[in-house]
Amino acid sequence: MTTAVAILVDGSIYSSWLFLVALGLTLTFGVMRILNVAHGNFYAVGAYAAASAVGAYFASGWFASGVYLAMAGAAAVAGLVLGYVLERGVLRFMYGRDEVIILLVTYAVFLILDDLMLLLWGANSYDAYQPDVLLGTTTIDSLPYPNYDLSLIATAAIIGLLLFWTLNRTRRGKMLLAVIHDREMSTFLGIDVARVFTVTFTLGTLLGALGGALTAPIISVQPGIGAEVIVLAFAVVAIGGMGSIAGALAGSLAAGFAHAAAVHLFPQGALFMIYALMCLVLILRPQGLFGRPAPRKI
Amino acid sequence: MCRRTLRTVLAATARSAVVACVAASLAGPAWAAGTVKIGFVTFLSGPAAGPFGIPSENAANLVIDAINKGSLPAPYHKKGLAGAKIEPVFIDESGSTTQVVENFRNLVQQRHVDAVVGYVSSGSCLAVAPVAEQLKALTVFFDCGTPRIFEDHAYHYVFRTAATATMDNVGAARYLAKEYPQAKTYAGINQNYAWGQDSWRDFNASMKAIEPGSKATAVLWPKLFSGQYGSEISTLLIQKQAVVYSSLWGGDLTAFLEQAAARNLPKLSRFVLTTGETHMFTFAKHVPDGSILGARGPYGVYARKTRLNNWFRAAYEKRFGAAPIYPSYHMAQAILGLKAAYDKGERNARMFPSQADVIKALTHLKYAGFGDRVDMALGKGHQAVTAMALGTYEYNAKTRKPEMTKVVYFAPWCVNPPPGVKAAAWIAGGFKGAKCR
Numbered sequence: 001m002t003t004a005v006a007i008l009v010d011g012s013i014y015s016s017w018l019f020l021v022a023l024g025l026t027l028t029f030g031v032m033r034i035l036n037v038a039h040g041n042f043y044a045v046g047a048y049a050a051a052s053a054v055g056a057y058f059a060s061g062w063f064a065s066g067v068y069l070a071m072a073g074a075a076a077v078a079g080l081v082l083g084y085v086l087e088r089g090v091l092r093f094m095y096g097r098d099e100v101i102i103l104l105v106t107y108a109v110f111l112i113l114d115d116l117m118l119l120l121w122g123a124n125s126y127d128a129y130q131p132d133v134l135l136g137t138t139t140i141d142s143l144p145y146p147n148y149d150l151s152l153i154a155t156a157a158i159i160g161l162l163l164f165w166t167l168n169r170t171r172r173g174k175m176l177l178a179v180i181h182d183r184e185m186s187t188f189l190g191i192d193v194a195r196v197f198t199v200t201f202t203l204g205t206l207l208g209a210l211g212g213a214l215t216a217p218i219i220s221v222q223p224g225i226g227a228e229v230i231v232l233a234f235a236v237v238a239i240g241g242m243g244s245i246a247g248a249l250a251g252s253l254a255a256g257f258a259h260a261a262a263v264h265l266f267p268q269g270a271l272f273m274i275y276a277l278m279c280l281v282l283i284l285r286p287q288g289l290f291g292r293p294a295p296r297k298i
Numbered sequence: 299m300c301r302r303t304l305r306t307v308l309a310a311t312a313r314s315a316v317v318a319c320v321a322a323s324l325a326g327p328a329w330a331a332g333t334v335k336i337g338f339v340t341f342l343s344g345p346a347a348g349p350f351g352i353p354s355e356n357a358a359n360l361v362i363d364a365i366n367k368g369s370l371p372a373p374y375h376k377k378g379l380a381g382a383k384i385e386p387v388f389i390d391e392s393g394s395t396t397q398v399v400e401n402f403r404n405l406v407q408q409r410h411v412d413a414v415v416g417y418v419s420s421g422s423c424l425a426v427a428p429v430a431e432q433l434k435a436l437t438v439f440f441d442c443g444t445p446r447i448f449e450d451h452a453y454h455y456v457f458r459t460a461a462t463a464t465m466d467n468v469g470a471a472r473y474l475a476k477e478y479p480q481a482k483t484y485a486g487i488n489q490n491y492a493w494g495q496d497s498w499r500d501f502n503a504s505m506k507a508i509e510p511g512s513k514a515t516a517v518l519w520p521k522l523f524s525g526q527y528g529s530e531i532s533t534l535l536i537q538k539q540a541v542v543y544s545s546l547w548g549g550d551l552t553a554f555l556e557q558a559a560a561r562n563l564p565k566l567s568r569f570v571l572t573t574g575e576t577h578m579f580t581f582a583k584h585v586p587d588g589s590i591l592g593a594r595g596p597y598g599v600y601a602r603k604t605r606l607n608n609w610f611r612a613a614y615e616k617r618f619g620a621a622p623i624y625p626s627y628h629m630a631q632a633i634l635g636l637k638a639a640y641d642k643g644e645r646n647a648r649m650f651p652s653q654a655d656v657i658k659a660l661t662h663l664k665y666a667g668f669g670d671r672v673d674m675a676l677g678k679g680h681q682a683v684t685a686m687a688l689g690t691y692e693y694n695a696k697t698r699k700p701e702m703t704k705v706v707y708f709a710p711w712c713v714n715p716p717p718g719v720k721a722a723a724w725i726a727g728g729f730k731g732a733k734c735r
C-alpha cells in the first residue's frame with residue numbers, strides 16, 4: 001500500500017516538474033516551429049539566478065518567507081531579458097529559413113550560454129536549499145515529503161491553468177492560437193505575427209527560467225544542468241505532441257508516473273523508462289498523444 | 299685529384315663529428331633544455347568540473363610549476379622531467395565518449411603530445427585505453443575507478459596511478475564490519491554507468507563475504523546527473539535499511555544529501571559515501587553526522603603528514619584558498635609518477651629517456667605520492683595499489699568545523715586483489731591472500 005501511495009505522490013511531484021520544464025519548449029515550438037535546444041539553458045539561467053538570489057536574500061537578513069518572491073523575481077527578470085534579447089538580436093534574422101538551420105542556431109546559443117554561465121557563476125555548484133527546508137514536511141502514509149516539493153504540484157497546476165486561460169479566454173491568446181494553427185492565414189487576417197513571435201519566445205524563456213528557479217532549492221545548481229533537462233523536456237514534448245500544451249501535460253504525467261513506478265518496482269529499468277515510453281508512443285502515434293498530423297503544403 | 303679531394307672531405311667530416319661529440323659531452327646532457335609536452339584531460343566544464351575537474355587542474359598547475367622550477371621536496375627536487383620542462387596542454391573531458399576519444403586523438407596526432415595524463419570518468423578511460431594502445435601513446439589515467447580496464451585487457455602504453463574502485467568498496471565493507479558490526483541490512487543508490495555499477499558490485503559482494511548474514515534491501519540506479527531522487531528516497535524510507543551505500547559524486551551527491559536530509563532519511567540509515575570526502579568542507583552542513591566517508595585512498599583529510607604532503611597542502615591552500623581534495627591528490631600523484639619514471643628512465647638509459655625507457659621505468663614502479671606510497675603492482679605493473687582510509691564524519695558545532703572520527707587505515711593488500719586475480723573473483727572467493735595486518 002505504501003509503495004502505491006509513494007508512486008502516486010512521487011509521480012505527481014516528478015510530473016509537475018517535467019511539466020514546468022517542458023511547457024516553454026512546447027509553446028515555442030507550437031507558435032514558432034522552433035525546436036529550441038537553448039531552452040535547457042534558460043532553465044539553467046533561471047536556476048542560477050534563483051540560487052544567487054537566495055544567497056543574497058539570506059545574507060541581507062530580511063524576513064525568510066520573502067525568499068520565494070526574490071527567487072521568482074530574479075528568474076523572471078533573467079528570463080524576460082534573455083528571451084527578448086535573443087529573439088530580437090538573433091532569432092528574428094533566421095525566420096523563414098530551414099528549420100534545421102534554426103535548430104543549429106539554437107544549439108549555438110546553447111553552447112554560448114553554457115560558456116557565459118561558466119564565466120559568470122564558475123564551475124562550482126550552488127546551494128539554495130533554504131526555501132525547500134523552510135516550508136517543513138508533511139507525512140503521507142508514513143513517508144515524509146517536503147511541503148516545497150508538494151507545492152510544485154500546485155504551482156504547475158496554477159501555471160498550466162493560467163496559460164490555458166490566457167490562450168483560450170483572452171484576445172491575445174486567441175491570436176497566438178491562430179498563429180499556431182496557421183501562420184500564413186493569421187498574417188492575412190492582420191495579426192502581427194512578428195510581435196507574436198517576440199512575445200511567445202520571451203514567454204517560453206520566462207517559463208524555462210521559472211522552471212529552473214523552482215527546481216533550484218531541491219537540486220545542486222551546477223554547470224551542465226541545462227543539457228540534462230533539455231533531453232528530458234524533448235522526450236516529454238515528443239510523447240505529448242510537439243507544440244501542444246495539453247500534450248505537454250499528458251507527456252509529463254505519463255513520463256513522471258512511468259519513472260516513479262520504475263524506481264519503485266523495476267529500478268534497473270528507471271534509466272530508460274521515459275525513453276522507452278517515448279519510443280512506444282512514436283511507433284504507435286508518430287505525432288505524439290496530442291499532436292496533429294501536419295499536412296504538407298504544396 | 300678526385301680521390302685526394304674525397305679523402306680531404308671525409309677527414310674533415312670525421313674531425314667535425316668528433317669535435318661535435320666532444321663538445322656535446324662537455325656541455326652536459328643535451329636534452330636538458332628541451333620540453334616534454336603533456337596533454338592534461340579533466341572536466342573543465344559541466345557538472346564534474348567543480349568537484350573534480352577544477353581541483354585536479356589546480357593540482358596539475360601547482361605541481362607542474364614546482365617541477366619546472368625544481369622546488370618540490372625530495373626526492374622530486376630535481377628540475378623538470380629528466381631535466382626537461384613540462385609544457386602542459388589542458389583540454390576538457392566534457393562531452394560524449396566519441397568526443398572524448400576524438401579529443402584524445404587530436405592531442406596525440408595533431409598536437410603531438412609526449413604523454414597524456416587524464417580522465418575522471420570511468421567511461422572515458424574504458425573508451426580511451428584501446429585507442430591509446432592503437433596510437434602507441436603513453437597515457438596515464440589519474441582518477442577513474444573502474445577495475446575493468448586492466449582486468450579485461452593487457453595494455454603496454456596505458457597506466458593508472460590511482461587504485462581502482464574495488465579498494466574503496468572492499469574498504470567500506472571492512473570498515474562497516476569493524477566499526478558498526480550491528481548494521482546487517484543495506485541498500486545501494488548508484489549512478490547507472492560503469493563507476494556506479496562496479497562500485498555496487500564490489501561493495502555488495504564484499505558485504506556478503508564479510509558479513510554472511512547481511513542483506514541488500516534495495517538497489518537503485520538513478521541516471522548520471524539526474525539530480526532528483528524523490529522516488530529513490532521514498533524507496534529507501536520504505537525499506538528502512540541500517541545502511542545506505544552510495545558512490546554518487548559531485549552535484550548528484552549534493553542533491554541526494556539535501557533531498558535525503560529534508561525527508562529525515564539520515565535519521566533512519568547510516569550513509570556510506572565512497573566519494574564523501576569531496577563534500578566534507580564545501581557542504582559540511584549537508585553531510586549527515588555519522589556518515590562514513592571515503593576519499594578513494596589516503597588522501598585529503600586522510601593524507602599522512604609527510605614532508606611531501608605538508609608541502610602540497612600548504613602550497614595548494616596558499617595558491618587556491620581551499621584544502622586539496624582527493625581528485626587534487628590523484629592528479630598530483632599521476633604527475634609525480636611520470637616524473638619518477640622520466641628520472642628513472644634517464645638514470646637507466648644515461649640519456650634523455652625515450653618513450654620505451656619511460657614505459658619500462660613506470661612499469662612496476664614504487665614511488666612516494668603526496669598522500670601515500672604508490673605501488674604499480676597490478677595489471678602487469680600498469681595499475682597502482684595504495685592503502686585505503688575511511689572514517690566517520692562529525693560536524694563539530696563548537697569549532698564549526700567538520701571532523702573525522704574512528705579513522706581506519708587498511709593496508710594495500712587488504713583491500714586490493716593480488717596480481718592476476720580479478721576483483722570480483724577475489725571478493726567472491728573470500729579475499730584469498732588478503733594481508734590485513
